[in-house]
Amino acid sequence: xxxxxxxxxxxxxxxxxxxxxxxxxxxxxxxxxxxxxxxxxxxxxxxxxxxxxxxxxxxxxxxxxxxxxxxxxxxxxxxxxxxxxxxxxxxxxxxxxxxxxxxxxxxxxxxxxxxxxxxxxxxxxxxxxxxxxxxxxxxxxxxxxxxxxxxxxxxxxxxxxxxxxxxxxxxxxxxxxxxxxxxxxxxxxxxxxxxxxxxxxxxxxxxxxxxxxxxxxxxxxxxxxxxxxxxxxxxxxxxxxxxxxxxxxxxxxxxxxxxxxxxxxxxxxxxxxxxxxxxxxxxxxxxxxx
Numbered sequence: 001x002x003x004x005x006x007x008x009x010x011x012x013x014x015x016x017x018x019x020x021x022x023x024x025x026x027x028x029x030x031x032x033x034x035x036x037x038x039x040x041x042x043x044x045x046x047x048x049x050x051x052x053x054x055x056x057x058x059x060x061x062x063x064x065x066x067x068x069x070x071x072x073x074x075x076x077x078x079x080x081x082x083x084x085x086x087x088x089x090x091x092x093x094x095x096x097x098x099x100x101x102x103x104x105x106x107x108x109x110x111x112x113x114x115x116x117x118x119x120x121x122x123x124x125x126x127x128x129x130x131x132x133x134x135x136x137x138x139x140x141x142x143x144x145x146x147x148x149x150x151x152x153x154x155x156x157x158x159x160x161x162x163x164x165x166x167x168x169x170x171x172x173x174x175x176x177x178x179x180x181x182x183x184x185x186x187x188x189x190x191x192x193x194x195x196x197x198x199x200x201x202x203x204x205x206x207x208x209x210x211x212x213x214x215x216x217x218x219x220x221x222x223x224x225x226x227x228x229x230x231x232x233x234x235x236x237x238x239x240x241x242x243x244x245x246x247x248x249x250x251x252x253x254x255x256x257x258x259x260x261x262x263x264x265x266x267x268x269x270x271x272x273x274x275x276x277x278x279x280x281x282x283x284x285x286x287x288x289x290x
Contacts, residue, residue: 040085040088040089041089043081043085044085044089044093044094044097045093047078047081047082047085047097048093048096048097050078051078051082051097051100051101052100054074055100055104058071058111058145059144059145059146059149060144060145060146061144062142062143062144063114063115063143063144063145063148064143066115066145067115068111068112068114068115068116069112069115071108071111071112071115072108072111072112075101075104075105075108076105076108078101079098079101079102079105082094082097082098082101083098085097085098086098107149107154109157109161110153110154110157110160110161111145113160113161113164113165114145114148114153114160114164116164116167116168118164118167118168118170118171119163119164119167120167122231123163123164123166123167126163127153127156127159127160127163130156130159131151131152131153131156133151166227166228169226169227169228170228170229170230170231170232172228173223173226173228173229173231173232173236174231174232176219176223177223177232177235177236177239180216180219180220180239181239183212183216184216187209187212189203189206189209190203190204190205190206190209191203191204192204194261202257202261203250203253203254203257206250206254210250213243213246213247213250216239216243217240217243217244217247220236220239220240220243221240223236224236224237224240260287263283264283264287267279267280267283267284
């Protein structure tokens, strides 16, 4: 163990030298060298202990409670420090620590992918299937890295990477679809009173609405072309059809509105109604029905 308060002992004897006015009889160089060496050696043993305790915790905590990004950061920091310490000491302890960190570090990318928050039940079902685990066996398992590793999950790192990547892609698509849905929940048609008449309205400026419509149609087309759309294909297809129908409806509406405004302007003149009584009556009836 490290002596208690070695610096205080050094300072005490330095004070004695000054008290008896004998100059600097001893500079305690060996003390400083020993202290430096102890601090570095202590760092090695402390890192060895800390990393081992952390690894045990990471391996045995429920994956849903594991912050995989913190794990990745801690392991990378331990790797850099252990590498420096091994270069300095080059002994059995430093080499064993470095190898331990290296071995665990190799699995960190897969651990990060397993902790992907976008991974849902269906993605884990795919992972269990490639591992050869049946549903009944999965139910009785602890959801920890230790259990998964014991069942050979690290033999399927590429497959897990693909599944996790798909989960992330699906999550992004779903977020985009939710944004589209939320926009159309709040959009309303701009209606204007026609000539101040009671109960008569026409569509106002639709430029902003049409820009939004076109943007969302393009987004939905891109989603349908994505390899990750399978999970939400039905929802995307429904929204594509809705917006397509809305676009066609607006086009027809504007056409009818344009014709109605043209005819309403004609038959609002009394002399025209007198000259074309049958046509005026037909227009009046249709206008009243609608």
